[in-house]
Amino acid sequence: METGAVISVLGLAFLAVVVVARAATVVPQQAAFVVERLGKYSNTLQAGFHILMPFIDRIAYRQTLKEQPIDVAEQVCITKDNVQVTVDGILYLKVLDPERASYGVADYEFAIQQLAQTTLRSEIGKIELDRTFEERTTINALVVSELDKATAPWGVKVLRYEIRNIMPPKDVLTAMEKQMRAEREKRAVILQSEGERDAKINEAEGEKQRVIKQSEASKQQQINEAQGQAEAILSVATATSEGLRRLAEALRVEGGVRAMQLRIAEDYLSKFGELAKAGNTFVVPANLSDLASMIALATGTLRRDGAAQGPTTPAATGGH
Numbered sequence: 001m002e003t004g005a006v007i008s009v010l011g012l013a014f015l016a017v018v019v020v021a022r023a024a025t026v027v028p029q030q031a032a033f034v035v036e037r038l039g040k041y042s043n044t045l046q047a048g049f050h051i052l053m054p055f056i057d058r059i060a061y062r063q064t065l066k067e068q069p070i071d072v073a074e075q076v077c078i079t080k081d082n083v084q085v086t087v088d089g090i091l092y093l094k095v096l097d098p099e100r101a102s103y104g105v106a107d108y109e110f111a112i113q114q115l116a117q118t119t120l121r122s123e124i125g126k127i128e129l130d131r132t133f134e135e136r137t138t139i140n141a142l143v144v145s146e147l148d149k150a151t152a153p154w155g156v157k158v159l160r161y162e163i164r165n166i167m168p169p170k171d172v173l174t175a176m177e178k179q180m181r182a183e184r185e186k187r188a189v190i191l192q193s194e195g196e197r198d199a200k201i202n203e204a205e206g207e208k209q210r211v212i213k214q215s216e217a218s219k220q221q222q223i224n225e226a227q228g229q230a231e232a233i234l235s236v237a238t239a240t241s242e243g244l245r246r247l248a249e250a251l252r253v254e255g256g257v258r259a260m261q262l263r264i265a266e267d268y269l270s271k272f273g274e275l276a277k278a279g280n281t282f283v284v285p286a287n288l289s290d291l292a293s294m295i296a297l298a299t300g301t302l303r304r305d306g307a308a309q310g311p312t313t314p315a316a317t318g319g320h
Contacts, residue, residue, distance in 0.1 A: 023054045032098035034061040061102040067094045077124035086167040097155025104154040119146045
């Protein structure tokens with residue numbers, strides 16, 4: 001009897017442990033457990049310690065509330081200009097409603113992967129190959145927008161999608177490299193021609209400025225020379241006028257006429273001597289010996305000029 005009682009007690013203890021183990025549940029942080037009671041949804045357990053009804057409640061689904069990265073397998077897409085490209089990516093999602101994520105779709109990860117592939121093919125087919133590389137951000141945003149609409153009833157939020165690789169065929173890559181090389185050579189030629197053009201423009205502008213400066217300098221030089229010549233002519237005329245005035249005044253004083261006769265005679269002989277030196281043959285005036293008559297003629301002319309100007313001396317004014 002005692003042995004059977006011990007076995008019974010041990011059995012009850014084991015049963016109690018099993019019941020407690022099935023009833024006690026600890027939900028970790030950033031997780032949610034979906035509980036079914038007799039096969040029907042009962043409630044969702046958040047992080048912490050919970051007690052279930054043994055053999056009636058059971059944990060049907062364990063959902064993580066963390067952000068989950070999911071690989072999107074590479075696939076062949078056809079661009080708008082009929083070029084096949086291989087594209088793969090990665091998306092990030094998060095469960096917002098564990099109940100809908102458990103009962104809204106059989107496998108939300110698989111469903112989202114398939115939906116991401118079909119959406120990506122659709123978006124790639126709307127643009128040309130050259131734009132696929134520069135429109136990555138736009139494509140990512142469009143894929144996220146379409147996936148978000150589809151996954152809202154599942155209680156899952158697609159946070160972002162990133163294209164990792166876009167691989168065109170080898171022949172297309174070769175053609176793109178040739179095109180890129182040609183574009184670079186074209187830009188190099190354009191830059192070189194623009195540099196030469198700018199250099200020629202600068203040279204022409206410099207030559208223009210040089211010619212302008214030279215012409216302005218020449219103009220100023222001519223103006224200065226003309227002003228100098230005018231001032232020289234004016235100075236000569238002034239000096240000549242002053243000399244004639246003083247000569248007329250000298251003739252009016254005593255002894256002035258005799259001095260003038262002597263000067264005329266000296267100039268006459270000097271000029272005649274220079275004429276003799278200029279050549280071996282010269283013409284001698286017929287009245288060369290009549291030097292006195294020539295001096296008298298010049299003196300009479302000067303006297304008439306002095307008388308015409310008016311008396312200035314006491315002899316001329318009749319003073320005694």
